[in-house]
């Protein structure tokens with residue numbers, strides 16, 4: 076995290092603390108503002124577990140109402156966002172339990188050891204222009220690949236790569252060690268790369284024939300300062 | 303130390319997250335400088351991570367926020383948070 080980001084996060088934390096204090100003191104309407112930045116994050120968390128948009132929406136609504144009612148028990152030692160995500164995970168898990176659709180909590184060791192985490196060896200990877208995301212087909216390839224990951228991997232990848240939670244927060248949320256987060260994340264990313272990279276490459280090649288938006292070889296990450 | 307491709311693959315995720323020990327990182331970088339295949343694996347993985355973080359990929363349902371705040375409104379009007 077850069078110094079500016081840290082300052083930004085601190086400012087956000089303190090304004091959140093002020094909002095929470097105001098709500099608890101009776102200014103209830105402020106709860107709308109408090110949760111606004113996290114709505115999409117909560118939806119993605121719920122969706123990763125229940126895998127259905129309508130149900131995920133119900134989960135988020137229930138979780139947000141619960142967060143409001145329990146706001147007095149929020150302790151400032153955790154981040155508010157992490158607290159909200161934890162409530163949402165619980166709601167989603169509760170719903171799955173009720174329907175007897177349990178998340179596979181610990182992967183079968185044997186299966187995990189035997190799974191093929193070898194990446195797809197491409198010699199001609201083409202940089203993906205972010206503009207390609209305007210195309211539904213590209214978005215669907217990514218959604219599909221994430222949706223079809225084994226449960227445990229989908230959870231990890233959603234928290235870390237879709238919502239960009241830290242390793243520590245992810246470990247805390249899932250009740251596993253940071254080391255296990257890293258191992259599972261690595262495997263999840265390799266499974267995604269193996270499946271998705273060849274598909275994306277084909278889609279990009281097909282599109283670069285028909286449009287002037289030609290993909291550039293490995294130029295994206297040089298232009299993106301966050302890596 | 304010279305790393306084989308297979309060993310580099312084990313470190314792709316850690317490399318992207320900047321979580322490798324400096325020595326391992328240096329070895330990985332030395333390998334990447336000369337290996338097209340591992341470079342392509344790194345780049346494609348990195349790209350996929352960028353795609354997943356893009357808000358356009360996992361979009362909210364239409365009027366999701368509107369419905370959420372409407373439901374919330376009902377509760378906010380009638381209830382205070384529970385005492386801690």
Ligand SMILES: [Zn+2]
Pocket residue numbers: 306307308310333337338339340341
């Ligand atoms: Zn190599």
